[in-house]
Amino acid sequence: MGKNLTSREQDYSKWYNELVVKADLAENSAVRGCMVIKPYGYAIWEKMQAELDRMFKETGHQNAYFPLFVPKSLFEAEEKNAEGFAKECAVVTHYRLKTDEENKGKLIVDPAAKLEEELVVRPTSEAVIWNTYKNWIQSYRDLPILINQWANVVRWEMRTRLFLRTSEFLWQEGHTAHATRQEALAETMQMNDIYAEFVENFMATPVIKGAKTENERFAGAEETYCIEALMQDGKALQAGTSHFLGQNFAKAFDVKFATKEGGLEHVWATSWGVSTRLMGALVMTHSDDKGLVLPPKLAPIQVVIVPIYKSEEQLDQISDVANGLVKDLRAKGISVKFDNRDTHKPGWKFAQYELQGVPVRLAIGPKDIEKGTVELARRDTLTKEFVEMDGVVEKVVALMEEIQETLYHKAKNFRDEHITKVDSFDEFKAILKKKGGFISAHWDGTSETENRIKELTKATIRCVPFDRKEEEGICVLTGKPSSGRVLFAKAY
Amino acid sequence: MGKNLTSREQDYSKWYNELVVKADLAENSAVRGCMVIKPYGYAIWEKMQAELDRMFKETGHQNAYFPLFVPKSLFEAEEKNAEGFAKECAVVTHYRLKTDEENKGKLIVDPAAKLEEELVVRPTSEAVIWNTYKNWIQSYRDLPILINQWANVVRWEMRTRLFLRTSEFLWQEGHTAHATRQEALAETMQMNDIYAEFVENFMATPVIKGAKTENERFAGAEETYCIEALMQDGKALQAGTSHFLGQNFAKAFDVKFATKEGGLEHVWATSWGVSTRLMGALVMTHSDDKGLVLPPKLAPIQVVIVPIYKSEEQLDQISDVANGLVKDLRAKGISVKFDNRDTHKPGWKFAQYELQGVPVRLAIGPKDIEKGTVELARRDTLTKEFVEMDGVVEKVVALMEEIQETLYHKAKNFRDEHITKVDSFDEFKAILKKKGGFISAHWDGTSETENRIKELTKATIRCVPFDRKEEEGICVLTGKPSSGRVLFAKAY
Structure with a gap:
């Protein structure tokens, strides 16, 4: 029947790739790093979209659509953001093909149709959106702006895997503008909570909510909140992120508003997104050697x-x-x-x-x-x-309810069994090698130490959990003082 | 209040542009020819999408997603299609930007990151989809394939107008594969009928169903069916098209199937689409000098x-x-x-x-x-x-019902009053100048005559109506024999 899958024990990665293709979720295309999402896979994505869209609208957000292309000058306006994405962006340089006279019938790029300014295919839309918001915002009365966009984005990836890492992917990106820091922070947290609610209630996948360290933060953000899930192979998967952008984009695009009190201030921003990556998380949370296992709430x-x-x-x-x-x-x-x-x-x-x-x-x-x-x-x-x-x-x-619950609890038990407290670096390495999962350890708070641990073990800090307790301790690597544990893991 | 619109009589085109912006439907972006669809406009588009999507699914179609990019070699596989779109396509040539050493902080295209093969941003997806279908179709058991995609596409336009003609637009594109010519033709007709039903019942906009002449056919199609609407200024607007592609794409991409009888044959294809252009049609069918008039079924x-x-x-x-x-x-x-x-x-x-x-x-x-x-x-x-x-x-x-009906009948009366039978070219020109609308005239069936009439009057053949009667006559331009009338109009 051609349906025999490689078992997870044999080769988890191969099992995943085979399953995604054989279950008719997606396949690789002729275009490097871009996938075809097949009808059965797309039907699951549509169910995810419908639930998320409902949750966004219930919290006052509206959908809109912004251009696919970002002119280079806008792209580079917010420096850190530009730096973060410049290395992986597709660039449109010409707007026409023509027949090659020397090679009849073949098309070539028409050198006469070179763009004056190159266009970047959006890897994310902060730049093009904040350049638009500039014209929409004059006064506090224009705030908040609560907008979401469903779109495709492109990040040129050298090593791609269906759903998990593709050069083009589908996602939603929320972009909000606020009058105060506090309101923007509350929005950032609200959307991270909505993601957690969706992933737990609909995908039956438990997540840990927390903040990213500086190393793992979104390029251009002051804070990145995230939800982290655990896959069956003991690797973590970042399932959604919500960014507090401070006034970085407002400053880069000169977006100010007249306050109630008659002042003039830069606007506060957030952005937040989940993508077709969630499909990969769904597959790797519940499925088995016989194939997909879908929670009833998302089963087509x-x-x-x-x-x-x-x-x-x-x-x-x-x-x-x-x-x-x-x-x-x-x-x-x-x-x-x-x-x-x-x-x-x-x-x-x-x-x-x-x-x-x-x-x-x-x-x-x-x-x-x-x-x-x-x-x-x-x-x-x-x-x-x-x-x-x-x-x-x-x-x-x-049974629909019961299966949904059963899947969630099974995944939660597995996840809980795979959070290990360690207090030495030897133990850290041993656990990482033996069972994987999240490692709860003390860390001295520096990027240097985080980078060093990554070099030595490939594990990164997935998040500083929101619910962590204050606890005196010493960093597993450097022995320097720490006031609380963070979660390390190898990650997708 | 800044809401005063230019009146339609004063300047219809200006009225349209102002209205689209002032009513918060869309606006121009910093990206040449690309628009921002604002929340209120997008909410109308979402309602259109929901109804169309339901109608597609009720007739057995499923959604899927195919890559944004088309490698040049695939793009040129079907010659006529390539020829039709080569002149207006955005081309990705590089996959990275880098900091310009000579101009610190500025980003430039990294010459070391040139793609081996250029990627065309899809102007339409036949090429990339038929290259995929090749692997999905072996036998008659794999047919039909009935797939739709909601996506953005890019056609580089020199003169753009919000919704009506933009370099990037949103649309749906159906792509189906069939075992027989007859079945593909029936699908082409079915989808054209669905478009007509949607535009009439939901947009309250009457349409004429018919076939395009060779001049106006989709590049790569054997037949293009269409629905044609009439705007208040007497210009026609093509609201949707459905193409019978014959075996052109199957031959270009070598897609054959084993028949029930044991033969091997090329697959028959259709494609069909409507776009955010419908938003323009909606505005120009019902609105007045005070602003938008929306049919209740699509009003957010x-x-x-x-x-x-x-x-x-x-x-x-x-x-x-x-x-x-x-x-x-x-x-x-x-x-x-x-x-x-x-x-x-x-x-x-x-x-x-x-x-x-x-x-x-x-x-x-x-x-x-x-x-x-x-x-x-x-x-x-x-x-x-x-x-x-x-x-x-x-x-x-x-009232919701009543208003919907009233709008449809008002638009239909206007449309019906603007279909004029003419039997001489002088009359043709006079009507076109005096009242516009559709001109029902005899035509000798040649592209030469059609082109000549277009040169002389800017009017094109909008369609050969499906319901036309056989009628002996002579071509308004050449006096050559004709067996039935076609509809001419100036068009958006």
Whole structure:
């Protein structure tokens, strides 16, 4: 059947790559580092989008759209931001192709169509957006501005992996403008909380909320808050970030507002984003050696019904029952597919839906019709049972909640078991090698030490958790004093 | 108040540009030819997207996402398509900027980061998609493929106008693959019909369905079907197109499938799209000298409630009533805004919502509270009346339908009055000059004649209407025989 996956134990990275392709989520394209998001994968992304969009709107944000291109002069206006992205940006230099006279039929870049100013394909939109906000903001009455954009961005990556690191990816980027530092900080925190809520409630993926160290901060930000998740292989994955940009962009683009009191001040800014990277996190949190495992809240197909029959007559009888079930389940808001294709055998279908992570499978055969039963299989636990046809709808509805909860708790138990306190660098290295996960350790607060630890172990500080306790200690590397633990991990 | 618009009679084009900006739909950006779609404009686009997306999914299509970039070698694979777009495409040639040593702090394109193969920013995605479909299609069992993509595309335009012609625009592009010519033709027609249904039912804009002549066909298509609308200034606007691509792309990308009968054949293709251009059509179909007029089905705010008060006490009383109304209207699925800001006077608010085309305005003052009435104003007819508070919800609900209908019929009457049959070229020119609109005339069927008429009058053949009658006649320009009339017009 060509569905056999490399097991996670064998090669986690290979398992991931195979699974993403075989489950029809995405594939590599002919364009270096850019992916094709296939319909099944895109349907999951659409569900993510719908929930996030709702949460953004409920908190007063509106969507808008800004240009794909950033003229070089705007791109470089905020120095740190420019420095951070200059090394990985796609640059448009010409606006026309022409036929090569010396090589008939072939197209070449038309040298006569060189742009006066090069255009950077947006790696992020602060520059183009703040250049726009400049014209929108005069007075405190124009604030706050609470805008979100769903868009594609390009960051030229040398080593790419489907969803996790691609040259082009899809994301949303929020860009807000405020009258006070405090209000902007509150917005930064609110959006980080919204991300945490989404990832935990919908993706069933537990996260740790915290702040980035200077090393890991967004280029141009004063603070970066983040949510960090843990993958099954013990590596961390940054699932979302929310940045307090201070007045950096307002100063770079000269955006001032008249205050209520008659003064003139620079505007305070935030930006925040999550991307198709979340798809990678979803896959690596729950899936197993048989394929995807999807939380019901994000599954494009929540229930599949497979008929098992030998004759047309049997299929007719089964179809009657199945179509009734489809109708009843849909009435409960459940997305259900009745796969009555005669081109594929039940065994093939079972494997296919397992691979694609459909949470519940119902199989109906002639004996079930006789006995008024149905075989119900759960994808998350890989368990099967025969249940009475009467009441199966209620059972499935309840299962949606139960599976969602089960996945979350399983992931949370795994994550909690993989937070290890260490007090020496030997222990640090041993844990990192033996079980991975988050390492909770004292650190002296310097970038030098952080860099040195990264060189020695490849682990970085994922975050300074918001809920950490004050605790006197000494840095695992340098022995210098520390007032609290931070979380290290190798990361995607 | 800065809201005074140039009137349509004075300068239609100026009126349009001012209106789009002043009503907060969109504005020009710092990036040549690229627009910023502002939140209010984007909210209308989101409503369009939601309806179209639903219609696509109901007819079996799924969304997916393909790369923004098209490598030059793929871009040129289908010759006619390449030829059609080569002259207006943005080309990425480098993937990095670096600091200019001679000009400290300034960024320049890094000559060491030149791409081996240039990347074209997609002007349309046939090339990159058919290069992907090649791997997805082996057998008739893999067909049909029914995929849609929501995306941004770039066509380098020298003269741009907000929504109507911009270098970057947002659109959807459907790309389908079929086993037979007949099936692909049926899909082409189905999608053109869906566009017509959307534009008529939701935008309240009547359209004429027909086929393009060879001159106006999509580059690489065998047939282009279209829907043509008429703007208030007598110019036509192509609101959507659906292309039958024959086997052109399948041949260019070598996409063959094993037939049921054991043969091997090239796949048949369609593509179809509508874009943010529809926003321009919406504005130019219904709006007036006071601003936007929006059909209720696409209005982000369907009803606005404005309180008229002198004291806080009055505002409290009015708010009680207004909040009750908000609740009741929302329960009926109506989007309603209670604008109780004390920073703006009622007169300012009235003008603002008129400018932004909110279909119904309810004003409530102290006397209304006493008498149990409310002042109801319709944006489309600019009429006002006092109505009983009891029953206002039902009245508003009914008005949504009524306004939608009224707008459609008004636009349809205008359109119908602007289809003129002519039988001589003098008449052709006179009508075009005097009243514009569609000119129904005989044409000899040649591109030469079509081009000549365009040179002489700027009018092009908008379509060969599907519902035209066979009719013997002679071409208005050449006197050669013709078997039916086609529709000419000047067009956006």
